[in-house]
Amino acid sequence: MRDGDFDVIFVGGGLASSLGALALAARDPSARTAIVERDARLGGNHTWCFHAADVPDEARAWIEPLVVARWPGYHVHFPGRTRRLGSPYACIDSARLHAVVSERLATMPGSALFLESEARTVDAHQVALGDGRTLRATLVVRATGPGTDGGARDRGFQKFVGLELAVAPGHPFSEPVVFDARIAQRDGFRFMYVLPLAPDRLLVEETFFSDTPALDEAASRDAVLAYAAEHGVRVREVVRSERGVLPMPWADADFDPAARPLVAGYEAGLFHPVTGYSLPQAVRFAIALAESDLGRRTPSPLVALARRQRAQRPFLRLLTRMLFTCFAPERRVSVLEHFHRLPEPLIARFYAAELGPLDRARIVLGRPPDGFSLGRALGLTTGGSP
Numbered sequence: 001m002r003d004g005d006f007d008v009i010f011v012g013g014g015l016a017s018s019l020g021a022l023a024l025a026a027r028d029p030s031a032r033t034a035i036v037e038r039d040a041r042l043g044g045n046h047t048w049c050f051h052a053a054d055v056p057d058e059a060r061a062w063i064e065p066l067v068v069a070r071w072p073g074y075h076v077h078f079p080g081r082t083r084r085l086g087s088p089y090a091c092i093d094s095a096r097l098h099a100v101v102s103e104r105l106a107t108m109p110g111s112a113l114f115l116e117s118e119a120r121t122v123d124a125h126q127v128a129l130g131d132g133r134t135l136r137a138t139l140v141v142r143a144t145g146p147g148t149d150g151g152a153r154d155r156g157f158q159k160f161v162g163l164e165l166a167v168a169p170g171h172p173f174s175e176p177v178v179f180d181a182r183i184a185q186r187d188g189f190r191f192m193y194v195l196p197l198a199p200d201r202l203l204v205e206e207t208f209f210s211d212t213p214a215l216d217e218a219a220s221r222d223a224v225l226a227y228a229a230e231h232g233v234r235v236r237e238v239v240r241s242e243r244g245v246l247p248m249p250w251a252d253a254d255f256d257p258a259a260r261p262l263v264a265g266y267e268a269g270l271f272h273p274v275t276g277y278s279l280p281q282a283v284r285f286a287i288a289l290a291e292s293d294l295g296r297r298t299p300s301p302l303v304a305l306a307r308r309q310r311a312q313r314p315f316l317r318l319l320t321r322m323l324f325t326c327f328a329p330e331r332r333v334s335v336l337e338h339f340h341r342l343p344e345p346l347i348a349r350f351y352a353a354e355l356g357p358l359d360r361a362r363i364v365l366g367r368p369p370d371g372f373s374l375g376r377a378l379g380l381t382t383g384g385s386p
Helices: 015-027 057-066 094-106 217-230 279-290 300-325 333-339 344-351 357-364 374-382
Strands: 006-011 033-037 047-051 067-071 074-078 081-085 089-093 112-115 119-122 126-129 134-142 155-167 177-180 189-198 201-210 235-249
Touching: 006 015, 015 033, 015 057, 015 094, 015 134, 015 279, 033 094, 033 134, 047 279, 057 067, 057 094, 057 279, 067 189, 074 333, 089 094, 094 112, 155 189, 155 217, 155 300, 189 333, 201 217, 201 235, 217 235, 235 300, 279 300, 344 357
Parallel strands: 006 033, 006 134, 033 112, 074 177
Antiparallel strands: 047 089, 067 089, 074 081, 119 126, 126 134, 155 201, 155 235, 177 189, 189 201
């Protein structure tokens, strides 16, 4: 069924929309796809990482061209635990995302990319642009990203500042460091995240799991450069910087396959509640969308995706709530350290949001992490605030 100028219009040119466009192109090269993005390029200024188990085989053909670096494993460092995990790890950056998606859309007759274009109104089957044009489609998908309402209850925040550094060859990082929490804990759980992009290039991020969205970018920049110096990294230049403030809610809305316009991405709850990782869920959404009959009100692949999300999110939300309400901010580090004692296959399933009943029991049963507060836990069970 085809109705209007396009088969699908994506409003917002972030990860969910970009992967959705690539999945549609792989499934049906004749699909008429549009992306409306207010900025000059897709993807903003971001880096997305994923584990090997996060991407199913059917998506690899259109994910692989996006990858800018990959490694055979990664490391985690906590005050009382250091560990290497052998799960392959990879990253995508916004520059590559923009280049690949733009080129792909350019090869698809009837498709279009509307950059520096404001979507003034977004309805079930049309999008009114700020310049007066109206675009029509069989399906409109809104994926405009999260808000950061600092006054909202029932949420914490993941916030970060990252610097991509041109460095002298010979830096000590051969594989990513997903957590280095051997640093002073303040403003919640604080850690450094390191991606060795090349022998002379590093991405280093200071990240917080915090109660507030306030972010001191200058202080984080200084902290990143100090961390690099402490590890013998000779910085030649700061190539670029990126920042983010992501809400980590435990009472947010679920993905609704019947909503029109269809809502995707972070706003639809298509992200990992505990880690904030969005690529696995964005891939699953893209696959479901590409397999759907767009003319149906609720295509079955999207219904199946919603069921899959509902099967995992309550437990993951509970973990997020416990992290923020059962532990004092400076003691949250113990939760992640405690978690990384678990078997590596379980950790991989956790990141992929594919936990089974035995996995969930293994995570929560036994001695709790250091710093667990019974008083805070009672506030959780009675609905009170910590």
